[in-house]
Amino acid sequence: MALTLLLGVVAFLHSRDGNCQQLDIPVHAAADSAVYDLPRVDNDLEATAWAIFDATRTTPHGIESIIRNTTTSGTFNIHAQLCHPHLGSSKDILQIATHGVHYDSRYWDSTYQPAKHSYVDAALKAGYSIFTYDRLGTGQSDHPDAYTVVQAPLELEILRQLTLMARNGTLYSLASKTHYNTTQPSKFVHVGHSFGSFLTSAFIARYGPLSDGAVITGYILNEYLASAGSTSFSVEYAGKTFNRSSGYVVSKKNGIQNIFFGGDPKTAFTPELLEYGNKIKQPVPIGEFASAFSLIGNPGPSFRGPVQFLLPEFDFYICRGDCKGLADVKILNQTYPNAAAIEAAIQPNSGHALPLHNNATAGFLLTFDFLARHGL
Ligand SMILES: *[C@@H]1O[C@H](CO)[C@@H](O)[C@H](O)[C@H]1NC(C)=O
Ligand SMILES: *[C@@H]1O[C@H](CO)[C@@H](O)[C@H](O)[C@H]1NC(C)=O
Ligand SMILES: *[C@@H]1O[C@H](CO)[C@@H](O)[C@H](O)[C@H]1NC(C)=O
Ligand SMILES: *[C@@H]1O[C@H](CO)[C@@H](O)[C@H](O)[C@H]1NC(C)=O
Ligand SMILES: *[C@@H]1O[C@H](CO)[C@@H](O)[C@H](O)[C@H]1NC(C)=O
Ligand SMILES: *[C@@H]1O[C@H](CO)[C@@H](O)[C@H](O)[C@H]1NC(C)=O
Numbered sequence: 001m002a003l004t005l006l007l008g009v010v011a012f013l014h015s016r017d018g019n020c021q022q023l024d025i026p027v028h029a030a031a032d033s034a035v036y037d038l039p040r041v042d043n044d045l046e047a048t049a050w051a052i053f054d055a056t057r058t059t060p061h062g063i064e065s066i067i068r069n070t071t072t073s074g075t076f077n078i079h080a081q082l083c084h085p086h087l088g089s090s091k092d093i094l095q096i097a098t099h100g101v102h103y104d105s106r107y108w109d110s111t112y113q114p115a116k117h118s119y120v121d122a123a124l125k126a127g128y129s130i131f132t133y134d135r136l137g138t139g140q141s142d143h144p145d146a147y148t149v150v151q152a153p154l155e156l157e158i159l160r161q162l163t164l165m166a167r168n169g170t171l172y173s174l175a176s177k178t179h180y181n182t183t184q185p186s187k188f189v190h191v192g193h194s195f196g197s198f199l200t201s202a203f204i205a206r207y208g209p210l211s212d213g214a215v216i217t218g219y220i221l222n223e224y225l226a227s228a229g230s231t232s233f234s235v236e237y238a239g240k241t242f243n244r245s246s247g248y249v250v251s252k253k254n255g256i257q258n259i260f261f262g263g264d265p266k267t268a269f270t271p272e273l274l275e276y277g278n279k280i281k282q283p284v285p286i287g288e289f290a291s292a293f294s295l296i297g298n299p300g301p302s303f304r305g306p307v308q309f310l311l312p313e314f315d316f317y318i319c320r321g322d323c324k325g326l327a328d329v330k331i332l333n334q335t336y337p338n339a340a341a342i343e344a345a346i347q348p349n350s351g352h353a354l355p356l357h358n359n360a361t362a363g364f365l366l367t368f369d370f371l372a373r374h375g376l
Helices: 002-013 044-055 119-125 152-168 170-174 195-206 253-260 271-279 286-295 329-335 360-373
Strands: 018-036 066-085 093-098 129-133 187-193 213-217 235-237 248-251 306-312 341-347
Touching (some): 018 152, 044 248, 119 129, 119 360, 129 152, 195 213, 195 286, 213 360, 306 360, 329 341, 341 360
Antiparallel strands (some): 066 129
16 A cells, blocks of 8 residues: 555656646447457467468458448547646647557556657657547456457547547546646647557548647558568467456567567667567457458548658568658548648658657657647
8 A cells, every 4th residue: 555655656756847647538439340250269379370360361351351230339438648738838739649559558658768768758848738548448448348349440439539528628627627727728639659540540531620630650551561460469368467358369579579679679679678568568359450441541531730651660560671662642642632731751760669769759859840840
């Protein structure tokens, strides 16, 4: 008890250029869903068998893998963190950040050397408010059925509901007044990483007017996307180690390195960063992978803000290890024809987990510079 209190105080004292508060938000959402043709995963052997099934060249993906179309609705607990810069340095802009698979919201807010590796700290320092949340199925949010509930369209609707709450003030009424005396920001920038970028790009495509700007990190639609295959995740069953139900899988440490760490191993990241990246990993429900196709390549004529695509140079899963030359602004313009600006940038000598590489801070600045150049 005393130790818990002490740790609480220490966590509170972690100095940043702002205040943060943890929230548990009941989110009501409804979406199309499906029963997919998937094997069951209840042990380690079946986890590897699922990965081989998923990576097999003749296994159907997308609409062909649907056995039955369904709908899902419910109220889900979403754990979140809302941070606001110190008064005076604030920009009137809230970033809404969505993390990818194999992680939860801690992806954005490293407690290991936060001054160098926390995107949240960097955003506060640059004057942005920032909202991060554990996607459904991860962290301290609810962990419903891995096959039929945690699916991409539902997660898109959860992101929409959270955005509506941010825009209409509900989010701020949930936050304690002892931490926040500020009025809610009036502009909203959506930031994604990896699967969170699938969601963010689909969100601005479908609900363009709800977003004033977007930053898509660690994702670009290209011919090598996911070509490394699910066996590269090196998964085991998450039932015992993470207390998850059937169908949740979790990467072993070598899978975390395969997917998230890249570049020159002597200079791009340290063994400590890999260790931390492994320590904060999260299980993934396999229905999420099966339904991810619905988020890809949706045209977004209603999005009118600026959008930045930020790619790690040596992203293995997204670009099969080399992203150079894969972002074509002309093609991106076909997807977002009315965007105020479209830019693509490469963060050199980095793998997929941008914040967990040595030069992360310089990468964060590429984003803040892009936003500032476009009035955000
Ligand atoms: C499910 O819905 C999609 C989209 O409407 C449709 O193309 C597909 O044929 C349906 N699948 C089944 C099995 O009903
Ligand atoms: C704000 O948006 C949320 C999410 O859609 C909704 O539940 C709530 O009723 C809205 N509140 C107001 C005051 O409009
Ligand atoms: C917010 O305002 C209240 C009452 O005016 C005050 O007691 C509190 O210290 C303020 N909090 C912050 C973070 O400024
Ligand atoms: C494991 O999860 C179940 C279902 O969510 C919950 O009832 C139980 O308390 C959890 N056990 C532990 C040890 O956390
Ligand atoms: C996208 O293409 C259209 C048509 O060529 C052009 O008018 C527009 O300025 C382009 N947008 C960006 C952001 O480059
Ligand atoms: C660090 O990142 C910045 C921004 O992308 C880049 O300009 C710089 O060359 C990088 N430094 C190294 C040592 O890779």
